[in-house]
Amino acid sequence: MHKGEQAYLDLCRSILDNGTKKEDRTGTGTYSIFAHQMRFDLQEGFPLLTTKKVPFRLVASELLWFIKGDTNIRYLLANNNNIWNEWAFKKWIESSEYNGPDMTDFGNRSLKDPEFKKVYDVQMEAFKQKVLQDNTFAEKYGELGSVYGKQWRDWKTTQNETIDQLKDVIHSIRTNPDSRRHIVSAWNPEDIPNMALPPCHTLFQFYVADGKLSCQLYQRSADVFLGVPFNIASYALLTHLIAHECNLDVGEFVHTFGDTHIYANHVEQVKTQLQRDVREMPVLKFNKDKESIFDFELSDFELIGYDPHPTIKAPIAV
Template sequence: MTSPHYEQQYLDLMRRVWTEGDERIDRTGVGTRSILGATMRFSLADDAVPLLTTKRVYWKVAAREMLWFLTGDTNIRELVRQGVHIWTDWPLDAYRKATGEAIDRDAFEARIVADEAFARQWGDLGPVYGAQWVDWPRYEPVGDGLYRKAEKGHNQIAALVEAIRATPGSRRLLFTGWNVAEIANMALPPCHMTYQFQVAEGRLNGLLFQRSCDLGLGFAFNIFGLSMITRMLAQQCDLEPGEVVWQGGDVHLYLNHAALVEEQMNRVPAGAPRLRINRRPSSIFDYRIEDFEVLDYAPQAHIAAPVAV
């Protein structure tokens, strides 16, 4: 008897959320069906990667986003230059509301790329993921009980690499983007908020707690990102990749994704894609998109659906 395809647990969760989830009006006004609490596990052995096969996932977009996070950049300009549009909707919405200009996405992105001053004013997302991952604010005393922000923040990723190497048995091998003091200044508070790692018998396991998961659109990118950074950390720390564990808090499907959900639940997953890293750079911060290769990926057709902002 063959074991179920790794993607079946995702489709089962999708069906559960769609048929049993609590229907509510959410922040976006679109409305969702939602459950609280879900877990999925995926093996990374033999270069395995849990890419969804029941629809095409543009994995290079997710990979470029992860590499962008690791630079600490919080402005969409560099992403847009690479043809990545997944963060544009938030600054575009803010620009339209502030100016009343009915500009379309392509025109807005063209201005972001062409005009550095415009990008500085309208392309910044606030202290989102990358800022917290590699430059978490630190404060130093200046006397009389007063503190000032230190010029250089805490690099959680660099500290994590050192900790995995030095104290592999630690239960503190993690990083987070949930900085309570800075959430109000973020375009979007971190959804994939806390990553934790464990070294076991020469393997590195990775866990992601995601407080809010758009199961129809966002999950495919989130699980690829978790798998990718787990592999990168394993390579940098001379370990083999083990498994990844995904834990969702509020797991939801948008009501306007009905066509996507119904179509995808009727598809049968197949295939075993692999993710290969073709170079070992000198540090976790020196990977390039060309270093990553996905093999044996033959997904079914892409299913389009709108993003709720």
Template sequence: MTSMFPSRADHYEQQYLDLMRRIWTQGDERIDRTGVGTRSILGATMRFSLAGDAVPLLTTKRVYWKAAAREMLWFLSGDTNIRELVRQGVHIWTDWPLDAYRKATGEMIDRDAFEARIVDDADFAARWGELGPVYGAQWVNWPRYEPAGDGLYRRADKGHNQIADLVDGIRNNPGSRRLLFTGWNVAEISQMALPPCHMTYQFQVSSGRLNGLLFQRSCDLGLGFAFNIFGLSMMTRMLAQQCDLEPGEVVWQGGDVHLYLNHAALVEEQISRTPGGAPVLRINRRPSSMFDYRIEDFEVQNYAPQAHIAAPVAV
């Protein structure tokens, strides 16, 4: 019998579509933090090759990869305020501070007006655009404490830079099983607008190639995954370039992998599409460190996705 859904088993994206179909048809229906409801499974793995500059961008819908790239560069800067993202036209973190502002003030301001105030008013941005010690704060400024006398400790002015140590480890101890960084700082979770979903990255040097793995405790497969897998690929490529290695493969592991119940139109449309094409990610410059890349350094070629599929974000 012919399946009602087209398939290209040889295309890297088919594993994603198969997982989406499995969750939508077999997942456990659950009430979640947002109140929207999901269908969910625990535990999933996908693997993608980065050989020949390949990048696993989804082709069954348009992925705005520059927004994902800008977000990754923002993480590496250590910034935790949405102001710089908003200045660049990236809206993916706005919903959380906007929701907090509405609840605190009772003013049902729309997103555009809120973002305009964030950009135009530094004091407003400092008060309402801050997300707490999310990803970048942990990646490059994990809190350190130093003796302050009388058996007491104070927080050091400069935290631990996990990314700088990772680069040093890949270069000088490539056989290590400790080539990783994480955003899951238990002591600061309650201060974050959203605890890290893509929480732990690990890397392996193998035969002159760098492989990257991401463990994601919680994955919105319909919306978030497309950015997460691009971010993992981009990070692996940057590290490989900085450490004079070739890119190998990326491995994505999801904990709670779910689809929101209000994403039915997205899911059903996307699994009806057939993936195709082989996009590549070029890095056009080698800067002096992981912290000196610019958005202009990245270029995606041969990307011809099908139409964007809109869906609401659950906050």
């Protein structure tokens, strides 16, 4: 059995059974627990959930977007990745320049009201095309602010300089593997007001032992049904790529959480997922002719043997 996936399913059950009902920023409401940890042995296979389909292509293109230091959804849209659209779209519809139909609470309304969804789909498609085709519009409304890629690759200092944390941590792993400072932080308090969404996965640390690279992620806020499956796969992929560059094998991915929650409008979807059996983990293959993490493209990745249960749809809380 896929031990890591079972740990994820056990977490879902724990939240449903023991979670505290809480209000949240989005107004959706959650069932929440605080402080939890899961471990995934990356030697056993690639930890992409099988109890529902998780689109690996979206995981990989988002990670490459982070690695490039990009903060504009244009790259994602060009790769048919729509997972950040809602935050940019929200910025657009709340601007003084937007004069279209009322899009208030579009996430929930588009699920409950078929007529509204038709209108929303038209507005979202028009927004995406404008981001792709209009440079000025893309710079203003496709931009998400100083989110993950900016902090990983271009952290601003008080001396008006920048730090490339990702390059630095790779250099540190290669030259001083026993260091306890292999850390990248996305949580920059000064930049929080300038982010479409403050980083949920806030800090990660690498650890080298017995020729293997392990990674621990601290995630302050975890949308267990929609977000966490992506986060697990993303940081597992990142660990594989950095291990490759540093001539190491992979060890563990350790996922540590703060506020760990299931949104109130995801409960039925979680219950459906919990009724499904766990299948074999896939195997990750990638182009090992690429030596640097910064050289990879989406076409360099392949998953072998991924046979998941069907997708389960749920609204994103924006």
